Amino acid sequence: MSSDPGSHPADDAAKPWETQRRGLLLLVSSPSGAGKTSLSRRLVADHADLILSISATTRAPRPGEEEGREYYFKTEEEFERMVQAGELLEWAEVHRARYGTPKAPVMAALDAGKDVLFDIDWQGAQSVAKHAPADSVRVFVLPPSWSDLSRRLHARAQDSEEIINFRLDRGREEIGHWAEYDYVIVNKNFDRAYADLGHIYRAERMKPGRNPWLPEFVTGLAEERT
Numbered sequence: 001m002s003s004d005p006g007s008h009p010a011d012d013a014a015k016p017w018e019t020q021r022r023g024l025l026l027l028v029s030s031p032s033g034a035g036k037t038s039l040s041r042r043l044v045a046d047h048a049d050l051i052l053s054i055s056a057t058t059r060a061p062r063p064g065e066e067e068g069r070e071y072y073f074k075t076e077e078e079f080e081r082m083v084q085a086g087e088l089l090e091w092a093e094v095h096r097a098r099y100g101t102p103k104a105p106v107m108a109a110l111d112a113g114k115d116v117l118f119d120i121d122w123q124g125a126q127s128v129a130k131h132a133p134a135d136s137v138r139v140f141v142l143p144p145s146w147s148d149l150s151r152r153l154h155a156r157a158q159d160s161e162e163i164i165n166f167r168l169d170r171g172r173e174e175i176g177h178w179a180e181y182d183y184v185i186v187n188k189n190f191d192r193a194y195a196d197l198g199h200i201y202r203a204e205r206m207k208p209g210r211n212p213w214l215p216e217f218v219t220g221l222a223e224e225r226t
């Protein structure tokens with residue numbers, strides 16, 4: 001986040017809080033249609049220090065989706081090559097296609113002190129959180145009702161009836177993992193759910209371990225007292 005505490009134009013020389021931050025991994029999961037993608041993309045758009053991890057997938061692009069914006073669309077062979085070359089941080093089979101997180105952009109973002117948001121299923125969230133437990137924050141988004149979820153999937157009109165039913169079935173499995181998450185948001189109202197997600201992100205950013213500049217800052221405060 002850009003509005004960190006303690007910043008004042010007069011002591012701008014080498015503000016440690018601009019550079020010394022330890023990036024966090026914000027893992028957002030939900031059944032398809034619960035609004036996770038809209039919430040995630042808006043949070044990223046509103047925070048310069050938060051980068052969206054763009055996954056690779058073997059599923060076909062939906063109308064309006066663009067290469068490199070929603071996903072990197074891969075053939076089975078291309079995806080398999082990425083797996084074999086160790087280019088993916090994690091991957092999982094979801095809805096009869098394969099989805100995976102390219103490793104290099106995530107590492108580059110963390111090296112640059114940025115945070116990374118992942119729009120991934122429970123398997124991916126579990127895998128990333130296992131590898132980086134101290135840096136991971138898991139958020140689960142629930143729909144307000146099952147009929148609402150079904151309505152949203154139909155309104156989206158991007159998938160066949162068969163795929164929608166498959167996604168709804170799989171949504172039940174996804175929801176079964178809600179208790180593994182640090183936070184749960186019921187997306188009854190988008191603005192409210194978005195505010196809740198923003199509060200979670202803000203609070204997690206303020207944990208002492210994510211702000212390595214704090215000890216030096218506090219030492220400075222103590223010296224100033226005399």
Ligand code: 5GP
Pocket residue numbers: 029030031032055056059090091092094095099100101119120121122123124125
């Ligand atoms: P969709 O096809 O609706 O875009 O995504 C289907 C599911 O795959 C969603 O639950 C989404 O969060 C998940 N997903 C997208 N990218 C990844 C990824 O890189 N890894 C994993 N494990 N799941 C992903």
